[in-house]
Amino acid sequence: MVGADETALDLLRTPEAGGRVVRGGLIRGVGFGISTALGLATAVLLLHYLSLDDFGRYATVTAVLGIVAGITDAGLTAVGSREISIARTATERAIILRHLLVLRIVGASVGVLAGVAFTVVAGYSNVVIAGTALGGLGVILISVQSMLTVPIWVELRIVSLTTLEVLRNLLTLAGVAVLVLAGTGLLAFFGVQVIVGIVLIPATFVLARVGMHLASGIRREMLVRLVRETLPLAVAFAMSVIYFRVLVVLVSLLSSEKQTGLFGTSFRIFELLLGLPALILSVALPLLSVAGDEDDERLRNGLQSMTEASLLIAALLVVGIGILAKPGILLVGGNQYVRAAPVLRIQALALIPVFLGQVWQLGLIAGRAQRAMAVANGLALVLVIALGLTFVPRGGATAAAWVAVGAETALALFLRIALGRMRPGGAPSLWFAWKAALAMALAAGTGYLLRDSLLVAACVAVLVFGVVALVTKAVPADAYHAFGLTRDREDE
Numbered sequence: 001m002v003g004a005d006e007t008a009l010d011l012l013r014t015p016e017a018g019g020r021v022v023r024g025g026l027i028r029g030v031g032f033g034i035s036t037a038l039g040l041a042t043a044v045l046l047l048h049y050l051s052l053d054d055f056g057r058y059a060t061v062t063a064v065l066g067i068v069a070g071i072t073d074a075g076l077t078a079v080g081s082r083e084i085s086i087a088r089t090a091t092e093r094a095i096i097l098r099h100l101l102v103l104r105i106v107g108a109s110v111g112v113l114a115g116v117a118f119t120v121v122a123g124y125s126n127v128v129i130a131g132t133a134l135g136g137l138g139v140i141l142i143s144v145q146s147m148l149t150v151p152i153w154v155e156l157r158i159v160s161l162t163t164l165e166v167l168r169n170l171l172t173l174a175g176v177a178v179l180v181l182a183g184t185g186l187l188a189f190f191g192v193q194v195i196v197g198i199v200l201i202p203a204t205f206v207l208a209r210v211g212m213h214l215a216s217g218i219r220r221e222m223l224v225r226l227v228r229e230t231l232p233l234a235v236a237f238a239m240s241v242i243y244f245r246v247l248v249v250l251v252s253l254l255s256s257e258k259q260t261g262l263f264g265t266s267f268r269i270f271e272l273l274l275g276l277p278a279l280i281l282s283v284a285l286p287l288l289s290v291a292g293d294e295d296d297e298r299l300r301n302g303l304q305s306m307t308e309a310s311l312l313i314a315a316l317l318v319v320g321i322g323i324l325a326k327p328g329i330l331l332v333g334g335n336q337y338v339r340a341a342p343v344l345r346i347q348a349l350a351l352i353p354v355f356l357g358q359v360w361q362l363g364l365i366a367g368r369a370q371r372a373m374a375v376a377n378g379l380a381l382v383l384v385i386a387l388g389l390t391f392v393p394r395g396g397a398t399a400a401a402w403v404a405v406g407a408e409t410a411l412a413l414f415l416r417i418a419l420g421r422m423r424p425g426g427a428p429s430l431w432f433a434w435k436a437a438l439a440m441a442l443a444a445g446t447g448y449l450l451r452d453s454l455l456v457a458a459c460v461a462v463l464v465f466g467v468v469a470l471v472t473k474a475v476p477a478d479a480y481h482a483f484g485l486t487r488d489r490e491d492e
Contacts, residue, residue, distance in 0.1 A: 018302070018478050022309075024158030024283040031162035032279050036272070038169035042176050046189070049180045061131040061190060064118065068111040069139050075233025076103060077150065078285065078365050079226060084154045085286035086293040093151060097208075099222045101147050103230075108143040112136030127187055135190040141197025142168075148204040154286040160207050164200065171196045232370040236361075239377040246381070247400045250388040259396035265340040266401065269328060270347050273317065277351075277358040280313075281306060285362050292366035296423055299366060303419070305476040306359045307428040312474055314355035315440040316465055321348035323447040323458045346401035353405075353412035360415040364422065372418035380411035435474035439465045 050058060080100040087093045115136060119129045145168075152161045175192035248267055252260045284306060291299035321328075325348070326341040364373050384407035391399040420427035443465035450457035469475055 018287070018305075019481060020156040020158070021284045021287050022479055024156060025280040027158050027162050028280050028283055029276070031166050032276060034166050035169045038166070038173050042169075042173045045173075045176050045180055050186065050189075054186045057125065057128050057131070057186060058189065060124070061119075061128055061135055064115045064132055065112075065135050065139050068108070068115045068136070069143065071234075071238065072104070072107040072111040072139075072143065073146075073237075075230050075237050075370070076100060076107070076226075077147065078233060078282075079229045079370075080147065080150050081153055081282075081285050082289040082365060082368075083226070083229075084150055085289040093154075095222070096226075097147070097151060099218060099226055100150070101144060102218055103223065103226060104143050104147045105140065108140045112139055131187055131190040134187065135193060138191070138193025138197055141201065142193055145197055145200045145204050148201065148208045151208040152204075153283075156283070156286065157207075158283060164204060164207070168196055168200060171199060229368075229370070232374045233365070236370065236373040236377045239374075239381045242381065246384055247388055247392075247404055250385070250392050251397060251400050254389070254393045255396040255400075261337065262340040262343055263397035263400050265329065265337045266343040266347050266397065269344055270350075273351060274354065277310065277314075277355045281310065281355075281358050281362060285365065288362055288366035292363075292368070296426075299363070299423075300426060300428075303359060303363045303426075304428045305478040306362075307356060307430075308432050308474070308476040309479060310355040310359050311352065311433060311436045312439075312469060314352040315436045316443075316462070317351050318348050319440055319443045319447065319461055319465060320458060321345065321351075322444055323451075323454055323461060327454055340397070343397045343401045346398065347404055350405045350408040353408040357408065357412040357415050360412065360419050360428075363419050363426070364415065367419075367422045367426070369418060369422045372422065373415070376411060376414035376418055379414055380407050383407050383410050432474065435469065435472040438472060439468035439474060442468055 046058065047055060080096065083096050084093045087096060112133075113136075116129060116132050119132045145164075149161055149164060152164075172192055175195055176189065179188050179192070248260075248264055251263045284302065288299060288302055291302055322345050325344045326338060329337050329341045329344065361373055364370060384403060387403040387406060388400065391403055395402075416427050443461040446464045447457040447461040450460055
């Protein structure tokens, strides 16, 4: 019998959920920083220990497995989060999770087999083939562990979720460090994720609180329904993986090696920030999913607040990159790449539509309009190729950066139009954008005036940005409420 507590309204249906989402986004941001630092430390160990040839083989295997992991997820986690969020009982959630796990295991296994087959057909060395097989087992285990985190995500236990993410990177670093100290060969490093998965799965299983519900049977009709819901997202996500990287290829084909190097350097740094909006904002998907299923007004309010906050964060990042682009390039690539700094400043502008687009994609997923997402991403992909073919041959890296900004802006516009069509009045208002624009302009101007001391310029610019944002009430009211503060909306 289903207990009374299972049928009660959960956290996602209470006013407290909004505050949890805001605080959770901040926690995920901190976790992202820690995980990035751990990832860099792991890379440093590998670069210093492995020979150039072995590191090339390692990079090849990780690239193949990275594609496998990305494609086999194919939006399944997002769909799973939505479906589990709107389920009313613990039993229903466990049933959905069980079917998601089956799909994830099957998908990851097929993907790994395809990856191994590719390395064989492509004629790679035995260590690359064996490494892909061994690392592929790790991909399957981590895929299972990742899917088991969905109930934790849905229940907005963001500290637990972030802890697991950081722990995964910490265990990876520790595993690599042990192998380096032991003086092992290349193949052993591909087994690190297997050990990480074996350690994390039991811990995640306990935290997910799914118990023995997972031991029941599988229903074909539910598997089919989940696959149908996921396919449009799979197409959209696949195109988003290709999206920006197409420009790197176009520059390499249509311009000089020097221009390719400049754009590649800029893109490498920009790529580090591409995952940030998804990581921070995806915390809200369970809340938006419940709102989309039960309360249109709550969905609109949630998307509006997220849109305002996202624009503010993106604007601040653009200012920071604008000031620190040159020292950042010097740190990563040295003097020979310093001319990539202006390219990076231009490309950073794309973060504004990237953040906004991420919010609006979550809204479309919550409203079961993922087909519109696929169409929008398809149009943007066509546009980025067309603009690239037109402007890159003469403009090189600079033109490619502007194409990235234009295409990403177009994608955000397509997504906003789709939101408006999904439900009347569903598209967030942009009346507030002047506040972020004013804060951005004044902060950038301050940074330019103090450009002789870039560290001071960055600190003062952030301070100016914050003051202007507070004075103009650019910070959404929900952000204040999340920390027990209040802000009056009457004069807006």
